[in-house]
Amino acid sequence: MAPHTFFELKNAVVGIAGLGGLGSNVAVALTRLKVGKLILVDFDVVEESNLSRQNYxxxxxxxxxxDASLENLRRIHPEANLDGRKVRLTPEKVVEIFKDAHVIAECFDRADQKQMIVETVLTQMPEVPIVSxxxxxxxGRSNEIVTRRISDRLLLVGDTVSGIGPGVPLTAPRVGIAAYHQANAITELLVNELHTKLTRSAT
Amino acid sequence: MSVTLKINGQGKTFEQGLPQTLAVLLDEMKIDAATVVAEIDGQIIERAAFAQTELKEGQSIELIRFVGGG
Structure with a gap:
């Protein structure tokens, strides 16, 4: 990456909806990249079973x-600008909390919650792309996890079919692959497509 | 008379006429509406409007389906 791209990322604001297996790992990758500001939202507490794949x-x-994410991310980058919110996201809260985000990462667990935030962002936040x-x-099946561009503002990571169910657990390696696909798609959006907006907001 | 829709890029023919609404189409496809973001001819249709959204011959429908896990 050319040095100027780091300047672009320094002015970027990324919203992360959910801090489970996806969100806790996306936040680590973006903190290591020194993305300007992260808005981290989750209402839940860390459980023993989460340690199998989440960054706690x-x-x-x-x-x-x-709180646990803020603590961990500050050990990576003490000056990181992190805005943590302990709330359950509703359509109204999504619009309010992520109003300054340049891009949003959908990191929920439940399918209906994923639907809710994607629909909300696409219909109510006309400037903001979402990576779901x-x-x-x-x-296994690492290479079936792909990043697809569904439309101008919607990118979708995953194999589209492997939902959680009986005998199909969530595992650290495959969740990690998806989370890093997501972080990489966000990086690409920020560097390649949102840089004009980022430069403008810096001045 | 058979009519056709394009669903996720693939032509689908309905011999008995079109399903009346988007909600009926999802029902016939056994898709849980709570897990779908739908677009008709590039326009997002909110889930709350699925039951009032009438389908027309030749429309292009994108159904983005979500499965659990994250």
Missing amino acids: FTDQVGCHKV VSGLAGY
């Missing part, structure tokens, strides 16, 4: 995911 540690069980994920359960 044993001593954080029982803590809010927002569908189909990441199980293990």
Whole structure:
């Protein structure tokens, strides 16, 4: 990457909806890239079972995911600009909380929640692209996880079919692949497509 | 008389006429409306409007389906 791209990322604001297997890992990747500001939203607390794939540690069980993520991300980059919100996202809250985001990462677990935020962003936030994920359960089949551009403002990561279900658990490697696809798609959007907006907001 | 829709880029023919609404189409395809973002001819249709959205011959429908996990 050319040096100027880091300047672009420094002015970027990324909204992360959900801090589970996807969101906690997307946040790590974007913090390492020194993305200007992350808005991190989750209402949940860390459970023992989350440690199988989410970026938390044993001593954080029982803590809010927002607090645990802030702590972990600040160990990577102490000056990171992080805006943590312990709320359950509704269509109204999505529009309000992510109003300054240049791009949004959909990192929810439930299919109906994914539907809710994608519909809300596409219909109510006309400037903002969203990178969503569908189909990441199980293990293996790494190369079936792809990033597809569905429309101008919707990118979809995953194999589109592997939902969580009996005998199909979520595993660290496959969730991690999807999360890093998502972080990489966001990086590409910020560098290649949103740079004009980012330069403008810096001046 | 048979009529055709394009669904996710593929032509689909209905021998008994079109399903009346988007909600009926999803029902016939056994798709849970709560997990779908739908676009007709490039226009997003909100889930709350699925039951009032009438289908017309030749429309291009994109159904983006979500499965759980994240």
